[in-house]
Amino acid sequence: MSEQKVSPKAWVAVLGGLFGCFMAGMNVHVTSAALPEMEGSSGATFEEGSWISTAYLVAEIIMIPLTAWLVQVFSLRKVMGLGSLVFLIASVACSLAPNLSVMIIIRVIQGAAGAVLIPLSFQLIITELPASKMPMGMALFSLANSVAQAAGPSIGGWLTDAWSWRGIFYLQLIPGVALLAAIAWSIDAKPMQLAMLRRGDWLGITGMIVGLGGLQIVLEEGGRLDWFGSSFIVWATVASVIGIVVFVATQVWGARSFINLRLLGNYNFGVASIAMFIFGGATFGLVFLVPNYLSQLQHYNASEIGISLIAYGLVQLLSAPLMPRLMRWTSPKIMVSTGFLIMALGCWLGAHLDGESAANVIIPSTVVRGIGQPFIMVALSVLAVAGLDKAQAGSASAVFSMLRNLGGAVGTALLAQVVSIRERMHSERIGESVTVFSQSVQARLGAPLHSWMPDSQMALSQVAGTLRREAYLMAYSDAFWLACVALSGCALATLLMRSAR
Template sequence: MTDTFRPNKAMITITVMTGAVLSALDTSIVNVALPYMRGNLGASVEEIAWVSTSYILCNVIIMPIIGFLSSRFGRRNFYLASVVMFTVTSMLCGLAWDLNSMIFFRCLQGIGGGALIPISQAILRENYPPEQQGFAMGIFGLGVVMGPALGPTLGGWLTDNYSWPWIFYINVPVGIVNILLTMKFIKDPEFLSRSKGKVDALGLGLMVVGLGALQIMLEEGQQKDWFQSDFITTLAVTAAVGLTLFVIRELSADKPAVNLRLLKDRTFTSGTLIGGVLGISLFASLFLLPMFLQQLLGYPAFDSGLALMPRSVAMAIFMPIVGRLYTVVGARALIGAGLLVNGVSFWQLSRLSLDVGYWDIFFPQVWQGLGFGLIFVALSTVTLSTVEKKDITDASGLYNVVRQVFGSVGIALSATFVTRYETIYHSTLTEHITEYSFTALSWLDSLGGMFFSAGSDGAAAETKGLRMIELLVMRQGAMMAYNQVFFMVAVLFFMSFPLIFLLKDEKKA
């Protein structure tokens, strides 16, 4: 790192983190507004989901090739163009006149936003000396992890108090400030070489086809009953073939569009895999907890967002502290502690019931805030620690796209498992509700008497009692399904623990 970068280190940090927060926030801010958008745009439930899917899909496609695009056009120019595209298309999303225009603008917004997080990480790595790398990644983690966590809360507030277009309009003034800061403070590093050679069009095409098919399969699989659908089966085959050919092409090309040879580095590869586990658990919990609070406990959308705030606040408190501890304790100890803390926190969630109070949800989230903070800061630092400076932009793109794709896997699998376990547990519980069950008959008599006292005749009272028991069984089955999926996430954290021994121990290095 040259001394040129150090005088404006604080302003460079503010500049790139502004872009990273904008990009991370827009992965989840639209979710609570989808029902309102559906009515205004005249879309079905399946169609309106593409407003969220299209953004994530284009994020995933652009992330692996940011190194290639940065070397071809200059990283500063590419970053500036990405911020401009994100800002302009945010305005166009708010002005969208129908579903097709909305999806088109969201795709462009995803292309612009997808480059902001990896480039921000690369720039922060370059502008902080080795002893401050943990601190830099603590700042980076605040934006990248808290953005999706705060998105539903901010989106709910804007939608309730203004209207859904404001979840996009809010990006515009911040984006303009980011453009001005980028023009003033961001420069290309001296070691970044500009390449004007032949474009690896075949590799790019295979990547787009493979990753695109995989992402659409993950987003649509649950709604279409997975491999019972010919469409999902076709996507799975396309993704498998496309990604296999893509890997073969990139490993054999002289100048590949995506530098997969970086995966030969043991620390980078194991760190990227742990990042995938982090993506699965983070996105799965962001998906499951609001559903649990709204569907089973009856929380409004905004209140469910507020109920998830303890985790975000805990991350905001712990991440800078963890950044300071990194050079003292080392990566393995911090990541190992984070995996164990998160495993315990999800195990606590797997023991919830329908009678939970606020504090039953509060403390597991605080532990998750600590656990995610421990993992993310140390992992973001150590994963890129063995990568050469000239390859950091490529490596950052790979690292972030794996986390994003695994996050989509986490959402898809958690939705599928919740649905399937609901069916299984509902069936199991109803087996015990028979005319020979003393408990079931007592409940039915009690409920029937209550409805009879309220004015219903005998037959109507019995029917209402049966419906009430069915509702109770459905809610209990759903609760057990959520418990099961939370337990599976806990097991995933514990199973990932051995991967930490493949990482370079920064403390001993």
């Protein structure tokens, strides 16, 4: 059987889409590295500054499911072109933002514009490439996502320390210009179907905005606001649940659905979507967790954190191009299962933390996880779309991207909460054994302790700090263990998928 040829235009369209995917993906992580400096320069508290990231993520999770419908109404060329242009303009505007309020508004615009680039990149691979080239396309998609995740904190930390946080927003200009040129040359113009706006599922769209937007806010802000101890979180949760119920009901049973959620009933696509949700949770959650661990417990600065994560991106850069050839030698579901097991091994390596566990432990852990990620991204994407009609490419890419990002939000919130809860539990358990009346404590410090004496107060403060650090080390280890168990479960579940070469 002769290999199907792909036109240069198709390849340029696919590669242009990958530039957009890389640009949007890196923006999330490059900003997180500079967040403390952005908060400091604007005089914002940690809670206020967190909305710099939250605003972007809320807009992104809302717009991803709408992308397929917007393409039907306005055409792929217009949606992708306008999204890219607005994203670039918003990036420059972020660097010039005079205060926090303006920054948050611009981040909403930037998140909404950048959101369309991720599923459209996936859609172009499905529609422009034949089945024989699908593994190569998915390998490039994996590469764009993985390198964006790794390069974001590294470059962001370096730029922030060397120059200013404002410089990080200019990183998108070169890939953005390349994307606009690719769109102009390779994607044909098609007529708009504005009549679809009158027949739009506005109830479902409203439910989706309230449901997914509210859920993202709850997950981002819940830990900082004491979860359901906050009336704001309670009401946001109620609104989110109602919105999600309306969204799902209108898309599954409604006559005007704007995204085909019934695709989740397809066996392979459904299992792959669940696996992608968990994969997104583990990947985004650990990308959040590792820099926090290095900063909080090992006192790394932004540049040192970035250097520690370079190997994570480099190993993916080297291994992703090998995935298409590997898929010819083995079953895709074996590759996915292997990838999950390798990632689980990386989490296991990071689950034995002690006071000396800095880059010597974190780098091997992230490198092993980085080796496993391309196995999953490439083969799981190929398995998910196997057997789907190309007419469903828009919905498939939107659903897949939505669940990956939603998994990332859930995973980040869950792992952060695990660290918080387990730190308190470990502190209490250690505190039961280590008290001012303990002879072993007094013997170690060389004298009896009296809480009213200044020297004793200083010694007690040092002991308390040491105990809390040990509790945090144990809590971070627990978070790695949880990710290890979840990924191991996915390795078993994906073996039940139906493999097609």
